[in-house]
Every structure is written in C-alpha cells, then in structure tokens.
Amino acid sequence: MSAADTPIDPLNPVMPDPSALPADSPEWRVKFPHVNYINAHYGIKSWLLTKDHKRIALLYLASVTVFFALGGAYAIAIRLELLTPPGDFVQAHTYNKLFTQHGIIMIFFFLIPSIPAVLGNFLVPLMIGAKDLAFPRINLLSWYIYIAGALFTIWALLNGGIDTGWTFYVPYSTSFSNTYVVVAGLGIFITGFSSILTGLNFIVTIHTMRAPGMTWFRLPLFIWSTYATSLIMVLGTPVIAITILLVALERLAHIGIFDPRLGGDPVLFQHMFWFYSHPAVYIMVLPSMGVVSEIVATFSRKNIFGYSFVAFSSLAIAIFGFLVWGHHMFTSSQSVYASMIFSFVSFAVAIPSAVKVFNWTATLYKGSISYDTPMLYALGFIGLFTMGGLTGLFLAALGMDVHLTDTYFIVAHFHYIMVGGALMGYMGGLHYWWPKITGRLYPEGWGRFSALVIFVGFNLTFFPLFLAGYMGMPRRYHAYAEEFQVLNVMSTAGASILGFGLLIPGIYFLWSMRYGKFAAPNPWPATGLEWRTLSPPPTENFASTPIVTWEAYEFRPIEEMEVIGPAPEQSSRPVPGLTTT
Amino acid sequence: MQIPLPKIDLPRLPFTPEQASTIAGHVDALYLYLILITLFFSILVVVLIFYFAVRYRRRTPDEIPPPVEGSLVLETVWTITPLLIAMTIFVWGASLYFALYRPPTDATEIFVVGKQWMWKFQHTEGLREINELHVPVGAKIKLTMTTEDVIHALAVPAFRIRADVVPGRYTYLWFEATKTGRFHLFCTEYCGTNHSGMNGWVVVQDPAEYQAWLSGGASESPAAQGEKLFQSLGCASCHKMDVQGRGPMLIGLYGKPQKLDNGQDVIADDAYIRESILDPQAKRVLGFGSVQMPSFRGQVTEEQILELIAYIHSLAAPQGGGTANTAAPASGSTTTSGIAPDTQRSNPVGPTSPRTQRNTGGAMQPANANANTPRGTPPP
Numbered sequence: 001m002s003a004a005d006t007p008i009d010p011l012n013p014v015m016p017d018p019s020a021l022p023a024d025s026p027e028w029r030v031k032f033p034h035v036n037y038i039n040a041h042y043g044i045k046s047w048l049l050t051k052d053h054k055r056i057a058l059l060y061l062a063s064v065t066v067f068f069a070l071g072g073a074y075a076i077a078i079r080l081e082l083l084t085p086p087g088d089f090v091q092a093h094t095y096n097k098l099f100t101q102h103g104i105i106m107i108f109f110f111l112i113p114s115i116p117a118v119l120g121n122f123l124v125p126l127m128i129g130a131k132d133l134a135f136p137r138i139n140l141l142s143w144y145i146y147i148a149g150a151l152f153t154i155w156a157l158l159n160g161g162i163d164t165g166w167t168f169y170v171p172y173s174t175s176f177s178n179t180y181v182v183v184a185g186l187g188i189f190i191t192g193f194s195s196i197l198t199g200l201n202f203i204v205t206i207h208t209m210r211a212p213g214m215t216w217f218r219l220p221l222f223i224w225s226t227y228a229t230s231l232i233m234v235l236g237t238p239v240i241a242i243t244i245l246l247v248a249l250e251r252l253a254h255i256g257i258f259d260p261r262l263g264g265d266p267v268l269f270q271h272m273f274w275f276y277s278h279p280a281v282y283i284m285v286l287p288s289m290g291v292v293s294e295i296v297a298t299f300s301r302k303n304i305f306g307y308s309f310v311a312f313s314s315l316a317i318a319i320f321g322f323l324v325w326g327h328h329m330f331t332s333s334q335s336v337y338a339s340m341i342f343s344f345v346s347f348a349v350a351i352p353s354a355v356k357v358f359n360w361t362a363t364l365y366k367g368s369i370s371y372d373t374p375m376l377y378a379l380g381f382i383g384l385f386t387m388g389g390l391t392g393l394f395l396a397a398l399g400m401d402v403h404l405t406d407t408y409f410i411v412a413h414f415h416y417i418m419v420g421g422a423l424m425g426y427m428g429g430l431h432y433w434w435p436k437i438t439g440r441l442y443p444e445g446w447g448r449f450s451a452l453v454i455f456v457g458f459n460l461t462f463f464p465l466f467l468a469g470y471m472g473m474p475r476r477y478h479a480y481a482e483e484f485q486v487l488n489v490m491s492t493a494g495a496s497i498l499g500f501g502l503l504i505p506g507i508y509f510l511w512s513m514r515y516g517k518f519a520a521p522n523p524w525p526a527t528g529l530e531w532r533t534l535s536p537p538p539t540e541n542f543a544s545t546p547i548v549t550w551e552a553y554e555f556r557p558i559e560e561m562e563v564i565g566p567a568p569e570q571s572s573r574p575v576p577g578l579t580t581t
Numbered sequence: 582m583q584i585p586l587p588k589i590d591l592p593r594l595p596f597t598p599e600q601a602s603t604i605a606g607h608v609d610a611l612y613l614y615l616i617l618i619t620l621f622f623s624i625l626v627v628v629l630i631f632y633f634a635v636r637y638r639r640r641t642p643d644e645i646p647p648p649v650e651g652s653l654v655l656e657t658v659w660t661i662t663p664l665l666i667a668m669t670i671f672v673w674g675a676s677l678y679f680a681l682y683r684p685p686t687d688a689t690e691i692f693v694v695g696k697q698w699m700w701k702f703q704h705t706e707g708l709r710e711i712n713e714l715h716v717p718v719g720a721k722i723k724l725t726m727t728t729e730d731v732i733h734a735l736a737v738p739a740f741r742i743r744a745d746v747v748p749g750r751y752t753y754l755w756f757e758a759t760k761t762g763r764f765h766l767f768c769t770e771y772c773g774t775n776h777s778g779m780n781g782w783v784v785v786q787d788p789a790e791y792q793a794w795l796s797g798g799a800s801e802s803p804a805a806q807g808e809k810l811f812q813s814l815g816c817a818s819c820h821k822m823d824v825q826g827r828g829p830m831l832i833g834l835y836g837k838p839q840k841l842d843n844g845q846d847v848i849a850d851d852a853y854i855r856e857s858i859l860d861p862q863a864k865r866v867l868g869f870g871s872v873q874m875p876s877f878r879g880q881v882t883e884e885q886i887l888e889l890i891a892y893i894h895s896l897a898a899p900q901g902g903g904t905a906n907t908a909a910p911a912s913g914s915t916t917t918s919g920i921a922p923d924t925q926r927s928n929p930v931g932p933t934s935p936r937t938q939r940n941t942g943g944a945m946q947p948a949n950a951n952a953n954t955p956r957g958t959p960p961p
Binding site for chain 2: 087092093096163164165167169170171172175176177259260261263265266267300301302303305306307308309330331332333336339340343344347348350351354355357358359361362364365366367368369370371379382383386387390391393394396397398399400401402403405406407467470471472474475476477478479480481553554555556557558
C-alpha cells in the first residue's frame, strides 16, 4: 500500500496520505517518528562523541545502572552472610571487602552521580528553556572522567579488592590494610573531578541560560535543589580529593600525616573525610527532594505550598550541611565542646528538611490527587525520609549517639535516607520523566505493583536494623551474637523482597523502550517547560526559544499549555499529540 | 564538674539491652522521649498524607483545583515548633554526654590496650586479663584506653557507653555497674580482618566475689611494674629522685602545669607524659631545652607506657611537705635569669614546677612539690 510499506528516508521524509493512516496512530509514530535526540544520529560514535546533554544523560543512566546492579549484588552477599550468627558464608576478609565495595560502589558510583548526572543532565536545560548546558564538551568530558575513575576502582576490585570500609579510616587504610587502597582511592579521586565539572556546568547554566521570563522564582524546584547540590559538589569534592591524596602519600611514601607512629593525627583524617562526606549525603538526597517537589505538584495539580520556603530550604541545607561534619565523631575523642557545637548545628539542619516535609504535605491539601507510579514513589519518599530524618535526631543527640554510633542503628538510619530517600526519589523521577526521555510509556500497573513491593521490602529490610542497633549489634561484623539473629533474618527476607521489587522496573523499562505505548508531549499533564516540547525532545530541545509568561506550577487546561513544536523546516511532518490550532 | 542527673526508674523497653549501669536508665529515658517524638511526627505526616490522598483524590481526569497561597503563619509555626523540640533534645543529649565523658575523680582506674584483635586490661592491683573485664558492682570504674595499632572502639551496650580507642592518645570512659552478670563488650570501630572477633565480656561481680577473684591472680601493681621499668630503662639516671639530674624531677609532677621552653604551658597529664617518653623534643620543659633525651619509641609497649605513667602518677601522691631539690640542671641548660619570673607573672597559677621555682631565686619551697614521697608508693 502507500505510506506503511514505503521505507522512509529520515532526512527527507515524504508526507503520507492522512486518510490512509491517522496522524496520531501508533503505526504513524513507527513510520514517521519526528526527528528527536535519539534518532537524529545513529551509530556508536554518535553516542560516544555526543555533546547533547540528553544523550550524555543516557550514557550516565546506563553506567550508573550497571554500578547499581554491582552494588546490589554485594548487598545480597552481605545479607546472606548475616542470615546466621556465625561467619559461615564467606571468610571474614571477604566479608570486609563486600561491605567496603558495596559502600564505595553505591556511594561514589551510583548515588552521587545518579540524580544529578542522569536526571539533572537531561532536565536542567529543558526545564530552564535552554538548548544545552553551558559547556557541552565539558559535560561529555565529565562522563569520561567518571568512567576512567570507575575503571580504576573496578581494576582494584578485580585484582583483590579493598577492605578498609568506604570510610578509609586511618591508620588502618594507610599502614595496615594489605588491599588495593591507593588504586580504589585514585578511582574516587578521579571520579570527583567529574562531580566538580558537572556541578560547575549546572551552576553556570542556571545562572546564564534561563529562557526569557524564566526568573529565579519561576524555576522548578528541581532546579533549585540541583543548584544547591552543585554548590556542594564544587565546594566539597576538592576536600575529599585532597584527603585521598594524603592517604596515598602516607601509604606510599610514609609521609606522616595521619598515622601517629609517623607523627600524624588519625582524628585529623576523620575531620577531613567527613567535611566532604557529610555534605555528600546532601548531594544524594537534595536532588531527590527536587524530584519529589515536581512529582507532588504534578500529581496533585497544585502549586507547591510555600514555594520560596522549599527553595531556600535547599540552600539552607547546602550551607548548614558544611558545618555538621563533627557529628560523625562524637565518640572519636574530639573535644566535648566541639561535639556540643556540632550537635547544635545538626539539630538546626534538621529544620529545613522538616519544613520541606510539611510543605509537601500541605501541597496535597485541596489538590486533585492521582496515584500514578511516580506519586507512589514520592509519597513513599516523604514517609521514609521522615523516618530517616527523625532517627537522625537520635544520632544528633550527644548522649544518645554514644550508645548508637557504629551500630546497626546507624546503618538503618542512613539507608532510610539513602535508599528510602535518594533511591525512591530517583526511581520516582525515572518513572515520571520516562515518557519524556524515551517517548514511551512504562506499564502503569506493573509500576504501581513494583513501587509497593519495593516499599514493603525496604521497610522489612531496614526497620529491624534500628532495633538490632539499639540492642547493641555493632556494624561491619562478619559474625554476630545470637540474640540478634531474629532481626537479621527479617532483614535478609526483606532484602530479597526489595531486590525482587527492583528487578521489575529493570525489566519493564527495557521492555517499554521497544514495546511501550507512545507518549504524548505532556502525558500527565504537568507544567514544566520540559513538557512543552516533544517526547522525546528534538536535539535542540525547543523549536524556538520559549518565552515564559507563567509562574511555576501554574496548572491550566492542557489545551492552554502550548507545545513548542519542531523547527519550521521540519514542520512538514505532522507530530502526533501536538496541538496545532 | 559532674552534672547531677535525676534518678530515673525506667522499666526496660522491648528490644533494648539490659540496664546495667547508672547511666543506662537515663539513656533509655531519652530514647523513649525520642521515640515518642518520632511516633508523633511520623504518624502526623502519614495520617495527613493518607487523609488528603483519599479526600482530595482526582475525580475527573481534567479537573484543576484552584491554587492555594502559602501561609507565613503556618511556615513560621512549623519552623519554630520543631526547632524548640529539637533544642530540648539537644540539651538533654548534651547533659548526658557530659556525664558520660567526664570520669568522676574518685573512680578506680583500669588500663585498656586494644590490639588487633583483642582487648587487654590491667587492674590497679596488677592483674591482667584479655577480652574479659572483671569489675565489682557499685564501684566507679574509669578506663584509660589506648591502642597499639589501629583505631578501635570499646562499647558495652548494657552500660550504654562507648568511646573510640585511638593510637597516639588516651581516651577515657567511666561507668558504675548496677547489676552483677556477664555483659557483651564489643569493638565497634572497624579494625581489620577479625574485627567481629574482637569482643568479650564485662563480668560484674559482688565486691566480695571480686576480691576473691582479684586475690587469685598476680599482684604487682602497674605503678610498681612501672618503677621497675623506670630503673631498667635507665630513666632514673637522669630523672633522679633526690637530687636534680639531667632531666626534670618527676616528683609532684603529675597533673600539674609545666612551663615549656617555648613559653607555653602544658598540663603534665597522661597524654603529655606519653608524648615525652616517645617524642621528648616535642614539648621541652623550661630550662631543659638543650637536653637531648632519647626517644623510647619502639622500646616500650603501650602497656609499659601506661605502667610508667602509673609510676609517675604515684610520685605525685600528696604526702607531707619536704623540699624540692632544685639544683641546677646539666650544663648548657642555663637560662637567662629574666625568663622565668616573667613567664611566671604571666601565669599566676603556674608556680608549680621545680624548674620555674629554681629561677625565682629565693622562693625554694614549691607550693605543691611533695618531693620526699617515697619511691613507688602507690596512691592511697
């Protein structure tokens, strides 16, 4: 017949007969895809040398997913070992490597790059109405730096691994461990530059490339939180780089910096390490807060309650976050007065987080709430982050922390923040923007089902660990006392449910890239600029520079939320879902 | 300063370890307070979310609710209220922390040395044990801790106490057990391959039972062993007891401020004495600036250093007056006579060390130098 059988020349498509094939039918979309960032160029080179922020986001997506799977595999091995009190599944030395590598992979190669580098890369230019980031070449460079760092670390893992704990405490890491500390550290050192460059790129982009009318207080809250995150990346990461360098110097050249036998100070290391690593927690969770703000607004069709309070609380968290590192060291022999100040500021940093939770909750009031998968993740985030944040108060309280630190209470607390918070936000964001990223819909039923499975599995995995922690079970124990077994069995059972729950999206995301339904430009519908271009967006994002005349989260009927269509020279091809009245 | 804590009789909560120390009930009370706060806020948030999610569920696909303006009053309320609650937790937690980390002065001292992967304890009576610590019930015990290798941490969950044990310095813990029994003792700072094997028991016994246990073991006190070391390492040839030798006299030294040759002051505590044994040139006492005491790093173990400190501590026992011997130090250490009086003026609480006394010329009677304490006499 006519259009359906004719091969299409992608550079010079011919208009088919609309009567034979309706312009919004799936067949039409298969045969006449609009030119977008995915199909604009073909071949591996077009991906590896791309300067398009959206393609780089996908490069990051693929790489962090690999690392998440690897980190998850370590987690499974850890939970299997802890099923029974004696150390009977792996050797003690192996177990120490497992939790070390689980931590290093998950923190430096999954959580820190996950939302900023994947969703941030994809969304920052789209959300502010720009064509790309300010420095597209640096953006690509930062991915290569990330991969280079990752390869160093993987090399260390393959050649015997590392057993210092992800915290690299000295003098164990500098003078005692016989594992690949320097190589793995070098990997983190290198990857840090990727973080710095990404942060720098975002800051410059947000400052200089906002579309006309996109004032600071019309920015989506995701941009505010990404901005705050970028500040931490740029200011904090150099400190961990210096710290790792000093560890390497002491380890290789025996220059006494941290080891007291060489004249150094081991507590100095902890100060330097946590000066970065505490703010790094906010690198992981602030972007998730931004995602949750977007999702809560969209799925309750409401403007975020107290927009400016939510926006500024991100900055407050970023600033206060640099002043609380000593709360990791209440038992480290630091001065009791220093501890007191760190405790005080830690309570202060809890307040902006609480403000965010109350504002999200208030946003639901008198909204129009739907229960799509992203919303389930966002509501899950609020609940789990509240638990994680409140248990943080236990640890900020000095006398309480003495009993709880270095027990499973800590492990449970930071998993509530990092998995319950950061990972839930990331999953919610992936679902929310999946139609925009791929132009396809994921299966909604499976999405909701897996969100529930993940929520249940997560709580079963980590809630018992709070109890084990208060009972005194120390963390990083290969073998443990028998009275902790019941709680550990529950945790391992929960972990298997959690792992199963996380497999489901892995499968249907892959499936939907080929078989999912086509997505309209604004499927939910939502208000952000990223929804006013096509799904997936064309390489240059918008056909013409958008001019913003509306406030953030100003919901209007979908007909009024105009889609900024393809460029005039491409407009010979009709685009399904594009309102052309 | 010891912050007095009110007496608390809290029943043992589920999923908590036994309360076996005076501080445990206080920690549990704060825990209960925090649990109630957590329950209140998480239930509040969850109930509101569920209520709104049901009450304001989407009824038609294209409904658009009217926007709601923010409220400064609400924002203020939910900023100030959590802040006030947080401050109560802060004050409570800080007061507990000070109680936990300030050992009472009348506590019995026990030396603890961590080592990959065991705990070594030494009692004042000289008895040593590994991975088991016997203590009498109802007695205040102070642990003076250090490590021979990496950082460890000593935790006894039933006592709700914990402190890192850091190489190169001393850290302290104290407790008063309220119950007899065996309680877990863990290393909780990751310290290498067999970290999870570095644990043991605190055995709390009735005083009588404890005395019986004590008498069954070796009986030379750390101070006495330290004195032997003091002689065998040759310390005594310079640090003389009766006349001024090449090094400062150590009688009456412990716990007192010392003038240094760089003009600073330092308290002659455990940390300073340890440093002076291992790195004698780091902080030199005024008047001994040119004395080249050799370092004993590598020649003494952490346990031996603790014994030497115990010996020097024993020399400080306040027993009678006596004259401090303030003969001139070895040649080359003569100082310009102006320095000491000047520095002494700038430090009114400091006329304590025999060295500075020497330079004041006439005032040869140090305020607190108990010079003629018999050697090796343990503290009362």
